[in-house]
Amino acid sequence: QAQLVESGGGLVQTGGSLRLSCAASGRTFSSTAMGWFRQAPGKEREFVAAINWSGVSTYYANSVKGRFTISRDNAKNTVYLQMNSLKPEDTAVYYCAARRNSGSYTSVDDYNYWGQGTQVTVSS
Numbered sequence: 084q085a086q087l088v089e090s091g092g093g094l095v096q097t098g099g100s101l102r103l104s105c106a107a108s109g110r111t112f113s114s115t116a117m118g119w120f121r122q123a124p125g126k127e128r129e130f131v132a133a134i135n136w137s138g139v140s141t142y143y144a145n146s147v148k149g150r151f152t153i154s155r156d157n158a159k160n161t162v163y164l165q166m167n168s169l170k171p172e173d174t175a176v177y178y179c180a181a182r183r184n185s186g187s188y189t190s191v192d193d194y195n196y197w198g199q200g201t202q203v204t205v206s207s
Contacts, residue, residue: 092201105179113157121175
């Protein structure tokens with residue numbers, strides 16, 4: 084059974100950095116677009132970043148552009164999210180997801196595999 088497992092979350096001060104990892108198991112996702120989403124308390128899940136199957140193309144929400152970097156290592160079946168210059172408004176549960184064969188890179192509805200999430204808390 085396909086599974087995505089996130090790790091790397093934690094508590095960090097404003098301006099700090101974290102690197103999230105998403106390890107896939109049960110099947111290969113090397114030909115699948117992958118994304119990171121986040122959900123803060125009382126808010127809807129929102130798009131953060133996405134990467135196409137080869138890693139050549141990346142997409143970012145305006146709120147994280149220039150601060151976050153998505154990457155992937157298909158040999159390890161793993162996707163990463165490097166988060167720098169973190170702000171309190173980045174506090175949320177971060178989810179890794181695998182996109183369907185086609186669709187938008189930014190829509191929650193176009194992703195059909197999800198991890199359990201990892202908490203990121205940025206203190207002011």
